Amino acid sequence: MASHANKPLMVQLAERSYPIHIGSGLLNQISTLLPQLPPQIFILTNTTVAPLYLAQLQQSLAESATEHQVVVHQLADGEQYKSLESFAEVMNTLIGASFNRDCAVLALGGGVVGDLAGFAAACFQRGVDFYQIPTTLLADVDSSVGGKTAVNHPLGKNLIGAFYQPQAVVIDTDCLNTLTERDFHSGLAEVMKYGIIHDAEFFTWLETNAAKLVARDSAALTEAIARSCAIKAEVVALDEREQGVRALLNLGHTFGHAIEAASHYGEWTHGEAVAAGTVIASNLAMAMQLITASDFRRIVALTKALGLPVKPPQLAWDTWLSYMQRDKKVQAGKLRFVLPTAIGSATVTSQVDPELVKAAIADVS
Ligand SMILES: NC(=O)c1ccc[n+]([C@@H]2O[C@H](COP(=O)([O-])OP(=O)(O)OC[C@H]3O[C@@H](n4cnc5c(N)ncnc54)[C@H](O)[C@@H]3O)[C@@H](O)[C@H]2O)c1
Ligand SMILES: O=C(O)C(=O)C[C@@H](O)[C@H](O)[C@H](O)COP(=O)(O)O
Numbered sequence: 244m245a246s247h248a249n250k251p252l253m254v255q256l257a258e259r260s261y262p263i264h265i266g267s268g269l270l271n272q273i274s275t276l277l278p279q280l281p282p283q284i285f286i287l288t289n290t291t292v293a294p295l296y297l298a299q300l301q302q303s304l305a306e307s308a309t310e311h312q313v314v315v316h317q318l319a320d321g322e323q324y325k326s327l328e329s330f331a332e333v334m335n336t337l338i339g340a341s342f343n344r345d346c347a348v349l350a351l352g353g354g355v356v357g358d359l360a361g362f363a364a365a366c367f368q369r370g371v372d373f374y375q376i377p378t379t380l381l382a383d384v385d386s387s388v389g390g391k392t393a394v395n396h397p398l399g400k401n402l403i404g405a406f407y408q409p410q411a412v413v414i415d416t417d418c419l420n421t422l423t424e425r426d427f428h429s430g431l432a433e434v435m436k437y438g439i440i441h442d443a444e445f446f447t448w449l450e451t452n453a454a455k456l457v458a459r460d461s462a463a464l465t466e467a468i469a470r471s472c473a474i475k476a477e478v479v480a481l482d483e484r485e486q487g488v489r490a491l492l493n494l495g496h497t498f499g500h501a502i503e504a505a506s507h508y509g510e511w512t513h514g515e516a517v518a519a520g521t522v523i524a525s526n527l528a529m530a531m532q533l534i535t536a537s538d539f540r541r542i543v544a545l546t547k548a549l550g551l552p553v554k555p556p557q558l559a560w561d562t563w564l565s566y567m568q569r570d571k572k573v574q575a576g577k578l579r580f581v582l583p584t585a586i587g588s589a590t591v592t593s594q595v596d597p598e599l600v601k602a603a604i605a606d607v608s
């Protein structure tokens with residue numbers, strides 16, 4: 244597939260609409276793609292991504308007509324640094340550098356960097372411009388789009404955050420060449436999610452192209468990124484603040500977030516936890532006769548084909564419950580679950596017998 248750079252996808256949110264540029268080599272084109280960047284630029288990245296891509300981004304910024312004052316903050320690497328402590332350090336850097344409200348925050352990294360950068364941008368001086376430059380597959384297809392920003396709390400994922408949209412997203416697909424196998428596979432979990440909740444034809448395409456994707460075939464990958472971003476943009480445009488349909492993007496996350504928090508962030512990647520959580524949700528949906536056994540088998544088979552885990556860790560039922568009760572979908576004290584109703588559609592329901600949930604977890608463990 245040709246570069247999408249000349250025809251960006253749009254997230255349609257009236258005055259908060261923004262483009263998603265997708266293509267090879269875009270990190271070298273930042274000054275052209277983002278000509279509106281102000282003089283003060285804060286780059287949030289981490290100690291793994293900086294040696295790989297920071298110089299390229301800085302070189303690209305230096306080619307702009309505007310002279311920039313660039314301040315870089317490097318987080319230590321890991322999900323455990325998506326924390327209030329890191330947030331405070333970022334604030335200290337921004338304030339220490341005397342940045343003003345007309346600065347821009349650029350997130351150069353995966354979902355951890357992007358979520359923290361977005362939350363910092365939402366809070367610094369009550370809100371400054373924010374740009375996503377994702378470097379992982381997961382960030383390309385999910386976290387860079389849609390404006391959910393947050394940090395974790397020891398008791399639950401993303402419990403402190405804001406809805407805050409970026410001004411633009413620039414996805415340079417070349418960054419995926421340096422990703423570890425594990426992080427690459429993790430991104431595929433969120434790609435599969437879009438097929439299950441929204442697009443049966445995309446799910447079938449993923450089944451057909453799983454081997455190519457795992458081999459990082461660039462045409463297949465660009466197609467998967469573009470289709471994932473298009474679905475996410477469509478859902479977010481319908482329901483920016485998750486009052487309804489956006490909750491479907493949370494498939495597998497009630498269980499996945501419990502896995503991540505219970506293992507103290509880092510032992511399981513987000514994508515791995517979502518994959519195992521999606522298998523639990525699908526097993527639950529099968530037990531409730533929402534999907535057929537054949538649909539369940541297809542979901543498990545694709546999860547495996549994408550190199551993702553299908554079994555959760557062994558956690559006590561009380562542990563599952565304590566984390567799930569802090570899920571942001573809880574309403575009036577009742578858990579709500581995203582469950583597939585077929586390949587290509589899903590629903591959110593609180594009408595679930597806890598014994599069935601327990602059994603659905605035990606059955607796949
Ligand atoms: N805001 C949202 O809508 C949303 C959606 C999905 C996930 N998330 C969040 O995103 C996070 C997970 O994101 P992630 O999977 O990108 O994890 P991550 O940011 O931890 O990145 C994974 C690993 O890849 C490294 N890395 C990043 N880019 C690289 C590159 N190009 N080459 C080599 N290594 C690279 C990172 O340093 C890290 O070690 C979680 O915190 C999750 O909650 C948010
Ligand atoms: O964009 C959304 O909406 C999502 O739910 C996407 C998820 O993949 C992502 O992990 C999100 O951060 C989870 O949101 P949360 O509200 O459950 O914290």
Ligand SMILES: [Zn+2]
Pocket residue numbers: 385433496513517
């Ligand atoms: Zn997710």
